[in-house]
Amino acid sequence: MSQTDNQDANLSKGKLLVEAIANGTVIDHIAPGQAINILRMFKFLSTNNQLTVGFNLRSGHMKSKDIIKISDVTFSPTQTGQLSILAPNATVNEIENYKVVDKYKLRLPKETVGDFSCPNSNCITHVERGATPRFRIDEEKGQVMMRCHYCERVFERKVLLQYNGLE
Amino acid sequence: MINPLFQKDIISISEFSKEHIELILKTARELKDHPRDDLLKGRLVGVTFFEGSTRTRLSFETAIQRLGGRVIGFPDAANTSLGKKGETLADSIRIITSYTDALVIRHHREGAARLAADLSPVPVINAGDGANQHPSQTMLDLFTIYETQGRLDGIKLAFVGDLKYGRTVHSLAEALSLYGAEFYLVSPESLAMPQYILDDLDARGIRYHICPTLEEVIPEVDILYMTRVQKERFDETEYQNLRSKFILTPDKLLEAKDNMKILHPLPRIDEITTEVDETPYAYYFKQAANGVYAREAMLSLVLNKEI
Numbered sequence: 001m002s003q004t005d006n007q008d009a010n011l012s013k014g015k016l017l018v019e020a021i022a023n024g025t026v027i028d029h030i031a032p033g034q035a036i037n038i039l040r041m042f043k044f045l046s047t048n049n050q051l052t053v054g055f056n057l058r059s060g061h062m063k064s065k066d067i068i069k070i071s072d073v074t075f076s077p078t079q080t081g082q083l084s085i086l087a088p089n090a091t092v093n094e095i096e097n098y099k100v101v102d103k104y105k106l107r108l109p110k111e112t113v114g115d116f117s118c119p120n121s122n123c124i125t126h127v128e129r130g131a132t133p134r135f136r137i138d139e140e141k142g143q144v145m146m147r148c149h150y151c152e153r154v155f156e157r158k159v160l161l162q163y164n165g166l167e
Numbered sequence: 168m169i170n171p172l173f174q175k176d177i178i179s180i181s182e183f184s185k186e187h188i189e190l191i192l193k194t195a196r197e198l199k200d201h202p203r204d205d206l207l208k209g210r211l212v213g214v215t216f217f218e219g220s221t222r223t224r225l226s227f228e229t230a231i232q233r234l235g236g237r238v239i240g241f242p243d244a245a246n247t248s249l250g251k252k253g254e255t256l257a258d259s260i261r262i263i264t265s266y267t268d269a270l271v272i273r274h275h276r277e278g279a280a281r282l283a284a285d286l287s288p289v290p291v292i293n294a295g296d297g298a299n300q301h302p303s304q305t306m307l308d309l310f311t312i313y314e315t316q317g318r319l320d321g322i323k324l325a326f327v328g329d330l331k332y333g334r335t336v337h338s339l340a341e342a343l344s345l346y347g348a349e350f351y352l353v354s355p356e357s358l359a360m361p362q363y364i365l366d367d368l369d370a371r372g373i374r375y376h377i378c379p380t381l382e383e384v385i386p387e388v389d390i391l392y393m394t395r396v397q398k399e400r401f402d403e404t405e406y407q408n409l410r411s412k413f414i415l416t417p418d419k420l421l422e423a424k425d426n427m428k429i430l431h432p433l434p435r436i437d438e439i440t441t442e443v444d445e446t447p448y449a450y451y452f453k454q455a456a457n458g459v460y461a462r463e464a465m466l467s468l469v470l471n472k473e474i
Contacts, residue, residue, distance in 0.1 A: 122297050124278035130257040131282045150278025151299055152179060154363065 021050065024071040026093040026100075027083070032056050034087050035066035037166040041086060041115075042079070049073055081109040085137070085157065086166065088144070108144060111136055116146075119163035123151040135160070172468040176284040176291045179300045180338045185345050188309060194464035194474060195310050195457070206467040206474065207236025213267040214240035216294070217249065217256070218275040222433065222455065223294050223303070227271050230462035239267065260286050269470055272296075290469040292462075298334050304432060305338040307461035308392075311454040312343075315428040316389055319343070325351035325384040328394035328413055328438060330360040335432045336394060337364055344368060350375040351384040355409050358396065381413060386422040391415070391448070393431045393438055415439045417446055430454050 030038065035053050039045055050071040059065040074094055075083060083090070084106035094102040114132045118125050125133045125148070134149035144157035161167035172187060212231045216224050219242055228238050241247055248254040256279060264270050264287040272283050273294040280293035280300070295301040313319055322343060326336050330352055340350060340360075350368070352360050352375055359377070368375055378384050385391065396413055398406050415429065415438060428450040431439060435451065443449055467474055 120277060122275075122277050124256070124274075124276040124282050124296075127276065128256050128282060130255065130286075131278065148278065150281045151297070152181065152278070152281075153299075 020098055021052070021069050021071045021095055022098055024049070024069065024073050024095050025075060026095060027068045027087065028065070028091045028093060029059065029062060030066040030068065030087045030090045031062075032064045032066055033167075035068050037161065038068060038083065038086050041082065041166060044068075044070055044073075047073075080106070081112060082115045084108055085112055085115070085144075086161070108137055108139060112146070116160050116164045118148045118151060118153070119155055119159060120148065120151045120153045123148060123153070125150055169472045170468050170474065172465075173470075173472050174290055175469055176287075176293075177302050177465055177469065178280050178284050178291065178293045180302045180305045180342050181300075183302070183342065188306075188342065188345070191306050191461065191464045191468065192310050192313055194468060195306070195460040196314075197474075198463045198467070199457075199460040202233065203467075204233065204235045206463075206471055207231055207234035210236040210268040210470055211266065212236050212238055212466065213263045213270045214238050214294075215259075215263060215270065216240065216242050216273045217244040217247075217279070218273050218295070219243040220273055220295060222458075223273065223301075226455075226458040227292075227294060227303075227462050227466075230459050230466055233459070234463055234467060236268075236466070239263075240271075256282065257286055264289050264291075269466065292465055292469065295334075298332060300338060301334055302338065303458070303462050303465060304335050305342050306465065307454065307458040308335070308339050308430065308432075309342055310461045311428075311430060311450065311457050312390055314457065315450060316426060319346040321347050321349070322390060323349045323351070323388045324390040324392055325353055325378075325381075325388045326360070326392050326394070327353045327381060327384075327415075328396045329358045329400075330354040330394070331358040332397075333394050333432075336360070336392070339392070340364060340368065344371045344373050348373060351388060352377050353379070353381055353384055353413070355396065355401075355413070358400070381415065382419055385419060385427070386424065389424065389426055389428075391423075391427060391429045393429060393435075393451075395431075395434070395436050395438055398436075410437070413438060415443055417442050420446055420448055423448055 044051055052069040054067040056064045088106055088108045090106045092104055093100045113134045118133050125131045131150055135146040138145050145154050146157055146160050147154045214227050231238050249259050260283045269289050270287055270291045271294050272280050274296050277297035277299040280296045284291040293300055293302055330336050427448055429448045431451040433455055
């Protein structure tokens, strides 16, 4: 199986849109515009790993998508949780020797711990180093809502990401 | 049977089921009718007010002492290690809860009570965390509504004044939503109920009406819940204009229903004139007195398997 799915292979008609990688991870079907935030969140631009990023690529079942290929990186379960907040519904392909050895679709986690600051400036997490920001995640009417464990404020995902400089 | 609140924290009204609310109200009623001086005997409770609040603190301390318990604590953070030496709240909580059987905490930061509860080996009761929660106020409000109306179901209640910043209003609205309340919202436009609360009421199927004047809601409601419009939020001209609209005077009460009662979380400044105190509708001082019974109930339940 190739590193991008069959639809993309068909779209490219044999023209390689992005280079294949020997070992690492391909994050496919990222909602357009989110790849840059993933790069920021995981500080991929400050590593020496080979990195290929595609923005607004045509996709069979999405109107357009972003894609990231990064060499010699695999995601821990915690990182996968973080990634799924930025790119719910993305597909993660783990690559070894140019082959896909694991492939899974991301799902929103129920909680995120220590990944984002709370946008409420009066939240205790801003002054107490022991209070690691935690958010419970719920999907309501198609919107991802994140509720601070401490101050109980509920934020749209977009607001939280914007506050954290990720959108 | 072990009561479901034994050794539990009381941090947020959003965690309360109807069963919990009714257990607290029933216990408060029993303690009001038949005072007990043994339920906290031999117990030491930390009453830690990192932010000052005279009425709430005295109400908690009265409740503890009436139940036979003892108190350590402080009325504000100014003379604590946290205030003077920069100790973290977490460290303060760890130390104090190693001395006490329960902790009451008030703090100006939202989420401080949750942090305390996460760290404490003993039950924590939130006495107000910034603009977030003040569950003992909500309990005393519910207790008073039940006392005056004989029910919580289907109460028609008007919130008047500052509906934007008032955590009391938000928490009471949330709690009464469990009982199918109908709300009348009367406020200056700049202090209107936040949209996220209205969305929550919509999601719960709760009816509410946004009303421009106090007069039109008074004949409709069982409870008129007044709050203070803070002068500092407005310029002087605007404030004087608002005053006339949102100040309750006896002449506005002529068409009130017989069962209608006026509540206020206090302190009252001038949004209810003192002449209203003499009318049969005024209940805010009795409401404040009920705070002791509601707090007695909460403390008794978290510290006793059975009552």
